[in-house]
Amino acid sequence: MSLTLTVDGDRWRAHLRRLAESTPGLVPVAKGNGYGFTIGRLARRTQWLADHDLGGDVLAVGTYDELEQAADRCAASLLVLTPWRPNGPAVHPDLAPRVIHTVGRPEDLEALLAQDPRARFVLEQLTSMLRHGMGPAQLRETGRLLAGTARPGRLEGVAMHLPLAAGDHLPEVHRLMNELVAAGLDTDTVWVSHLLPSELTALRAAYPDFRIRPRVGTSLWLGDRGALRVTARVLDVHPVARGQRFGYRGRRAPRSGHLLVVSGGTSHGLGLVAPTGDRALRARASALARGGLDAVGVARSPFIVDGAPRVFAEPPHMQASMIFLPDGCSVPAVGDEVEVRVRFTTTLFDRIVVE
């Protein structure tokens, strides 16, 4: 009994096509759970983009460990977003010509080239995110290093991973572009993340000699939510009286109604607290302090029954959840489907059906 993602194939593909057509240089990103679709499926879809002349020459994965899931399913070059480190997993020699490494420190570039003098790589610039990358002095040092080495590998560009601050990235991008030019690097390609379409347009206009390559996951794969439907099955239905005990912990029903056992639990990633972009740190801390889901009748579940989200009757089980439906609602039957509102990046589906 499954948690199922049903994709309206025509509508999804039409969105992918529209986004690819309006985003020159697009680099699809497939990492983690593959935005709910799995990395393998997104790699096949990247090949579909290539087959339809919609780009798809490079696919970005998150980590070296993810390369294997993507490699056999598309012919694209594979950009690894996590910076290369000397102690990381080795790339299989057969795959090495397709891999583009991200390098975030001058000493890593020296070590990478010592290992593979033909390595393809992008240099990551440190942005206001303060995640990975080189500041201006390190970038200049790297420029000197590349100019002075006989076997400099293949510099494929410079990468900027910007925060999600919608709409005001341009001053920072201009500063980073100046740092890039000052470093004297022999490249005209800039890989960017999280720029709005209007910012990309402004950037292309300001730097017409550069090739801008936007790395896009969410707004590509999940950009048309109307094409995606998530459903669970009602596995059992039990009437309960107010105060009646139920569940692993012998809790009492808060009022009379029905307990529904539905497919989908912690193994699917349901009911886990994931930070959402708009939540304050304080709110996140208090959610953690509550132990996630402890007060019956308080923790809202992602299951929609009779038109509204229902509360968890107790914390979700591994593959199923108990939810509480108060009296007065229309009660589904065993075997009915219910809609589930999930975070796609934290959900593992049992089945993915592309219609």
Ligand SMILES: *Cc1c(COP(=O)(O)O)cnc(C)c1O
């Ligand atoms: C995940 C990731 C992206 C894609 O982010 P979305 O918000 O899903 O488009 C782009 N760049 C980098 C460096 C990433 O790690």
